[in-house]
Amino acid sequence: MNNYYSQEAHGPFQTIDIGRLELAEGGVLENCRLAVATHGHLNEAKDNAILVPTWYSGTSKIMEQVYIGPGRALNTDKYFIVVVNQIGNGLSISPHNAEPPQAGPRFPKVRIEDDVRAQHRLLTEHFGIQRLALVTGGSMGAQQTYEWAVRYPDMVERAAPIAGTACNTEHDFVFTETLVEAIETDPGFQDGNYRSSAEVSAGLKRHARLWTVMGWSTEFFRCGRHRALGFETMQAFVDGFMNGYFGPMDPNDLLCMAWKWQRGDVSRLTGGDKAKALGRIRAKTYVMPITSDMFFPPSDCLAEQHLIPGSSFRPIQSIDGHLALFGTDAEAIAQIDAHLQELLAQPSPL
């Protein structure tokens, strides 16, 4: 057991079994358990729902803490906000909590589209929701947002992918591969058959170091933003903040998400035709890259935005890089809030 993935640390959330889920890569999850946190109330018309999927390593908790609340764009007084933890994130069904014979390294390969199909069943069958006022998420949450808008165009009224792409780039694939290698090359990893995360601590530390370098930005450290967060040196920041964050996580869970992240691609639905896939989107879409993001740079996001009918490009100005998503830059969060507020005020195109 890994105590990190507990109600105490990440709750409250409920675990909902949506039943048998056949996966794109051929595997099956007989009892696909999704960890779900809801905020606000679903109205009678069931037309005030917002879906928020989660990012790599993230859970519903950080979405609640940084993005959701009364007075925010994701306003709990007005909307029924459903945060669904992605498969493999440690709260929903994941390598570390799956039953044999699927436990640990034997967990099946999961794709972004599997998450989205699972969430669709959850929303329609469990909550009886047929329309989403908004789907929004950051990073892998953005990948799921794009997949939703492409796969279920008649259900998504508005979409706001933040710091992520619809089709992952080759560059980002290799970038992510360095994260995977950092973990897998630790002898303690033992092909995924470790007994606890502590046995993979060296690999997790390297993984945290890579995240430190790529996840923020040179500007972030040059301007001493790590000192503002309480760490005198960058090394102390690696050890304290970044390794403190990733260290307790389950390596197989991280690798499950990384595999999925690398292969995010909405054009799988349209035989590899990206323009056709993005052309399916009916949702009013605001594309929101973060200006200093090394994983999903604005130029990559802009190229996709051009293919989405009626969409708008809304870059978030920040020197905090991809991890501005964490909420370290209050001004970046304020920009996201303002864009989401404006988007939610737009009439439904459906």
Next chain:
Amino acid sequence: MNNYYSQEAHGPFQTIDIGRLELAEGGVLENCRLAVATHGHLNEAKDNAILVPTWYSGTSKIMEQVYIGPGRALNTDKYFIVVVNQIGNGLSISPHNAEPPQAGPRFPKVRIEDDVRAQHRLLTEHFGIQRLALVTGGSMGAQQTYEWAVRYPDMVERAAPIAGTACNTEHDFVFTETLVEAIETDPGFQDGNYRSSAEVSAGLKRHARLWTVMGWSTEFFRCGRHRALGFETMQAFVDGFMNGYFGPMDPNDLLCMAWKWQRGDVSRLTGGDKAKALGRIRAKTYVMPITSDMFFPPSDCLAEQHLIPGSSFRPIQSIDGHLALFGTDAEAIAQIDAHLQELLAQPSPL
């Protein structure tokens, strides 16, 4: 022996023993051998010399191929160009070619200032040169260029550091640490006691992958520049181009250079006072970052340029990232040439 570091692959160069060199970290190189390639002729006044130091993993050969020739700024019809291979690069004295007890992992720690002091002795004692018309180099060559201009301000008339900094940043230090870790965590590395580079091939491959991700840019791959170089996929580019390049190199040599790179800092001469150090520069200095460089981004270079009296900021526009230095982008090289041409036409401030 490692056949990679041969006259056939990197020559012609001559090896000059400048004698005993005491190192900043306390070690001593009893017979400091520098591999030197010269181009053009030293005039009688001995005032037409240009010094070109080398970068991480680079040798005098690529400087000759990409930057030097008749009709170029580094004009062999006009100047006497001395390319000095940095200590540890495999041609000059290095871990892999040092004698016991300093061979391999027992090679002493070397700093940028040790290279510059060694080069100073070479130029003054071996060649009888007292003035340098120009010092220019890329990356670690830029670090050496800065060190030259700060340490010997009365000898350097012009300086052109390309894609490098005077004081390495914390971000770049950690960035480079990921390269070091990629090699050192390979079990075949055996604390530096491997028998051949082939035993460390997995680590060298990871090192090459990190260089692929960080050394170029997302834009480079998005625009298919790797395909223009003959590689259909980014993975083929990693395997063929990048691993083909780094794979034959000696891991201890690379680590010797990486340690030096991480700690480049001209302010060691002035008790940590960076403004004072850069204020010592009398050379007319053109600071030339590459716009898409992830290692030494323009913003870091600009902050230093502001501290150099009479200097000029000349960013090189390219999407090839740091490795535009390799000469893959002809337009970037043309820009560098034009800036160097203009700089060489400036009157000497000495």
